[in-house]
Amino acid sequence: MFDKFRLKEVLVQYKKDFLPKHWKDEKYKWEAVKCFQDNWDVKAEDFADMLSRSLSKTYNLLASMNNFPARMITGFAKTAPEEVRAMYIDLFDETKEVYERINAFKMQSSILLEKYGNGAGQHYQYENAITTYLWLRYPDKYYIYKFGEVKAASDVLESDYRFKKGAYADNIRNFYKFYDEICEELKQDTELVNLFRSQLTSDCYPDPELKTLTFDVGFYISREYSKKDSGDPDNNVWFPSQEEYAPGITxxxxxxxxxxxxxxxxxxxxxxxxxxxxxxxxxxxxxxxxxxxxxxxxxxxxxxxxxxxxxxxxxxxxxxxxxxxxxxxxxxxxxxxxxxxxxxxxxxxxxxxxxxxxQVDLKDVDLYAKSDDGEEEHGYWWLNANPKIWSFSDLQVGEVQDYTLFNENGNKRRVFQNFIDAKAGDLVIGYESNPVKQVVALVKVSAANDGQKIYFEKTESLANPIDYQTLKECPELEKMEFFQNPNGSFFKLTKGEYEFIMDMIRDENPLNTEVKIPPYTKEDFLSEVYMTEEKYDRLAGVLLNKMNIILQGAPGVGKTFAAKRLAYSLMGEKDDSRIEFVQFHQNYSYEDFMMGYKPSGDSFELKYGVFYRFCKKAENQPDKKYFFIIDEINRGNLSKIFGELLMLIEKDYRGTKATLAYNGMPFTVPENLYIIGMMNTADRSLAMIDYALRRRFSFFEIEPGFESKGFSDYQRTLENDTFDELIKKVIELNEEISRDKSLGKGFCIGHSYFCGRTKKTCTDEWMQSVVDYDILPMLQEYWFDDDSKVQRWDNILHGVFQ
The missing domain is CATH 1.10.10 (Arc Repressor Mutant, subunit A)
Known part of the structure; x- marks a missing residue:
């Protein structure tokens, strides 16, 4: 929702400016869509040339002095046309959720940059550029997203939608809903619609749904209208003036x-x-x-x-x-x-x-709204922790911290009355002062003061803390007691201030929704993962004992598939919220994994990494198991990524605090967190895994499961003689690979290449494609110096189909 009156005020000025100065500068947006629609052909033989022509009239929509996404994506298309073609096919697949597509395009762009960037530092394929592609392709559905523009429009129109830096997924979803509402209002303004239609020419997209006009209005608000009220003091006078209107009441x-x-x-x-x-x-x-x-x-x-x-x-x-x-x-x-x-x-x-x-006595008028009847009365507070003395990180969830009412000199603490007024059950925002300057925990008063101390219980660690500056910039909080006079440690919050801060916290730290989670047992694992019961028991026992394990094996043995289901089986349920999955690569760093300073506007901010956030999440449910899964663990520089965590992840040091290098704060890896890594033993390009890390992990070999009961049961359901014969030959192939002194069993062909089929889909064409495009290319790499051996197995495997 937003204030429709505000929009009407904006549109009055927009219509005044439309012909004299706005349309001539912004008409190119409609021309850009027409050009794209006329040229786009995803099946084009020369994809790069087609893409370049399609984007040729986007101008500063996809290019500026320090940002050039169009140039980068067309450059990638010249180098790797099929990969870029696939990216656009996926982006334009309307069967998938929109932000999933945007994020996938962004991630794939990072991969292209690494492979084909030739030293370039950026790919520039972020939300603004990617939503531009979506708009060009589906101009009757989408708009162009730019954080600053939509934030300005939301502020001017006093919308209920929230837009926060870094909250990419929520921002995109709120953006589309917000602009859809604006669009519906524009359609009701016949004067505006007629004015707009009168200016369209044959080289413009007709914009029947007014989507382009909608985000043009958003652009106008941010670039023109908001300046009328902020840049020049004369344009920001109070309305109405005495000359315009006065009620005349003394x-x-x-x-x-x-x-x-x-x-x-x-x-x-x-x-x-x-x-x-x-x-x-x-x-x-x-x-x-x-x-x-x-x-x-x-x-x-x-x-x-x-x-x-x-x-x-x-x-x-x-x-x-x-x-x-x-x-x-x-x-x-x-x-x-x-x-x-x-x-x-x-x-x-x-x-x-x-x-x-x-001149009127208002002492009997309530300053603060009362709680609804039947609602429990709570006090709301803000508690400062000085990290040089104590930290919320020192406390486990459920642990109690006492706090004296008098300082070391015996004097009452500042705002002493707050300590007296607080009562058991009151809700508290946990804030750490300099150098952290973030809200890091939720707390409650566990016991009221006893004349000497008050007692607080930590109820939740925040995986994504909230920065001081983020809160300070909210005009809704400008009268907060802590911001008015920050000297002290315990400050009162109103219910509205507390709920406003909690909204921000929950935006970044959502609670798990109460959904029924299906159970998952060892039997479920054995039915899905082709492994014997004896081997599963050994695997589960090793992980529970060591807490860190690396699953190693040949390509296609289902390491990733097995890792997730191993976690399910040890949790006893398929709870994906307690599993985090990452993939290491050569550029992965401690800053990505734990924390580091990253650009934010004109300065840098300390940002927390995926492992730090997941540890804080696990702290909130110490009675439940959490699993951190790392694919391709040996592809990263492990000492660089783990840093001081090399000690903390050891079983004997779980729960032990160590001081972090970046913020000087204590940190611990919780005892309910288990780490599962995966490593491909057939990749000769990788160095041996770091020895310091090796002794902190157990290593478990995952072998091809062709002869397991699970695979045999699956094989029987297919009732396919050709499949049976092919599997028989692959087992013989694996025996020869195992005997080869230059290879060994770590290079065997995994069973997952042949999984996931039904009697109907297990066709000769599919089996031949597995042989031609998966197995034979591996054999050519394995025996690159023995063409006769590769040819012999080529004949054997293809002979199955004759």
């Missing part, structure tokens, strides 16, 4: 109205008291966060009050079309928030009304 007349309960109801007086307490000027959102109630309580309540004032006094009203803009100027003057204020629309009490409020 201070004494306002005093009389304030004492008239038929005009100023109890809720109206609450709104007035909160405005005064806030400083006389605020947005509805700021009041809702600080004092409780919804934004609409203040918005609709003000409009209703203004109508009662007009009815009682007969004063004039604003000669405007919108009901909202006609009524609220009776009570307030208003303006758009400036760029620095990062908000929506601000109301300020009229000076006569503000003076009248100073």
């Amino acid at each position: 201070v004494q007349e306002w005093v009389a109205l304030l004492n008239d309960k038929s005009v100023f109801t109890q809720s109206s007086l609450e709104i007035m008291k909160r405005f005064k307490d806030y400083g006389g000027a605020a947005t509805c959102t700021q009041l809702a966060v600080k004092y409780g109630e919804s934004k609409n309580f203040y918005n609709a309540g003000s409009v209703g009050l203004a109508k009662r004032v007009v009815e009682k006094t007969g004063c004039p009203v604003m000669p405007r079309d919108s009901d909202n803009s006609r009524w609220w100027p009776v009570l307030y003057v208003g303006r758009h928030a400036t760029k620095d204020e990062d908000g929506g629309y601000i109301w300020r009490l009229r000076s006569e009304l503000s003076d009248a409020l100073d």
